[in-house]
């Protein structure tokens with residue numbers, strides 16, 4: 001209890017069950033004041049439920065919620081200095097956009113409500129739309145009103161439930177930058193729920209990856225990406241090539257030897273959890289280089305698919321044992337491989353991550369790949 | 373032929389409107405009649421006598437006043453009660469919910485004769501004297517059902533997340549109700565209240581069972597008068613009531629469309 005700040009949000013054993021279904025397993029989490037925290041996970045994993053408990057809209061089955069040293073577990077939503085940007089916007093249809101944004105300020109008797117609301121609307125580029133009704137706005141505009149309506153109150157904690165989901169890519173990027181700027185300027189704690197791993201990684205100071213009501217891993221974006229602690233996180237955050245491997249011995253220089261379908265590769269000893277023999281050897285597509293001599297470890301295969309996307313080319317390379325490895329080659333002028341070419345893939349020890357082979361290699365694979 | 377087909381819908385609409393409005397038109401026209409004899413059934417001569425002296429016939433304005441008073445009290449109480457019941461039924465799951473739903477429906481399904489007579493029996497047993505109070509209680513009872521139905525339909529379309537959003541933004545339960553829930557449910561509540569008033573104002577059968585000689589409501593007066601020959605003033609009151617109802621509907625429509633246009 002001693003080392004946390006006065007405005008940190010702390011969840012202690014927070015749990016939510018609906019009848020016999022547990023939507024959120026006991027969760028322990030401290031979110032430092034003023035940080036940008038992302039809650040990432042597939043649909044139905046309990047993100048909204050977690051936010052609703054923090055907002056006071058859902059009574060936890062067990063556990064506590066603290067802001068600083070104040071236990072707010074049993075306070076009503078209107079007594080908490082926490083505001084939400086709802087996934088479904090929940091704008092008041094009978095009020096103008098301006099009145100929607102002023103709603104929170106008015107409840108607190110803010111004399112300056114009108115000016116602040118106008119500023120908030122300007123911020124989300126809707127300064128001209130104050131007199132309109134929500135149903136006269138597009139989905140993306142409504143979402144920005146919802147954002148302004150919550151932001152304008154400068155709460156201790158701002159909960160954002162997929163606040164950018166309805167925006168087109170350009171506006172989405174713009175709002176991401178805007179949100180991040182506001183968050184840093186005002187120093188609010190943001191909890192940002194999203195499906196979009198790229199959004200989570202670019203915006204957040206730290207990310208919690210949730211899966212089926214459990215928090216799989218917590219850390220800063222780089223740590224999560226480089227060192228996923230489960231196949232779920234490895235697959236959910238970016239793409240991963242998971243090679244079935246067996247640790248065979250030591251090679252000196254802090255390295256271990258491993259057998260991948262009959263090919264010997266070297267693995268950084270520090271990345272192998274103690275005592276693990278049968279492992280998943282994970283290598284990210286951009287860590288694999290096409291062509292010989294680019295790394296200590298080499299595997300040979302044939303190109304089975306190539307897709308050019310401008311900045312990079314993504315290849316699928318068929319291994320002798322039938323598996324396709326994904327390789328991303330930056331468009332840096334080096335020669336591009338063609339379909340059917342025999343190629344060598346290489347990488348250096350230390351660029352891999354190692355997971356227990358008892359885990360499901362397909363956990364967290366997104367079946368529908370939506371790419372902007 | 374093509375012309376006819378294109379305007380068929382218009383013809384149909386006009387015909388239906390005529391069918392519905394003709395009685396009102398006749399009532400209005402005959403309010404300007406100066407009949408010979410007791411019956412106001414044949415046109416004799418134009419006159420504004422009934423309009424300038426609406427309370428002329430003995431007892432007419434007393435009956436009208438009583439009906440208006442009962443109508444206002446009954447619709448007010450029924451609207452408050454009915455709105456609360458509608459919210460309870462629409463929002464909460466409780467054990468007696470389906471039972472309550474059924475009970476609310478009963479007064480609408482029961483023949484008025486049965487209800488009127490059984491209410492009279494009940495009032496006699498409980499020692500409630502026949503008259504204005506008994507009538508008001510009876511009216512509240514059947515009006516509640518209609519208010520519940522009107523408001524419940526509206527509540528069903530309300531997104532509960534709007535109330536959550538209000539609470540989230542710092543509105544306490546009272547403020548949430550006044551600023552979000554009530555304005556959104558208001559059209560349903562208003563419709564329920566108007567329905568309740570006109571049902572109460574209109575009711576003859578149940579009222580008749582529970583009335584005393586000193587509590588003659590307007591429908592009872594008209595019925596009694598019709599036996600002897602209704603005075604022209606009855607037409608005047610009828611016309612005024614019709615115009616008032618029309619005005620309320622028009623104004624509320626105007627307000628809605630104005631609000632929509634102002635928002636644009």
Ligand SMILES: Nc1ncnc2c1ncn2[C@@H]1O[C@H](COP(=O)(O)OP(=O)(O)OP(=O)(O)O)[C@@H](O)[C@H]1O
Nearest residue numbers: 018023041042043044045046047048049050087195
């Ligand atoms: N009121 C409720 N009653 C019963 N089950 C519920 C209720 N609310 C949520 N759930 C269940 O809890 C689980 C988590 O739901 P939640 O809304 O938190 O998911 P989510 O992570 O926000 O998903 P999405 O990304 O699709 O919004 C789901 O399986 C859902 O069916």
Ligand SMILES: [Mg+2]
Nearest residue numbers: 047048087161
């Ligand atoms: Mg959700």
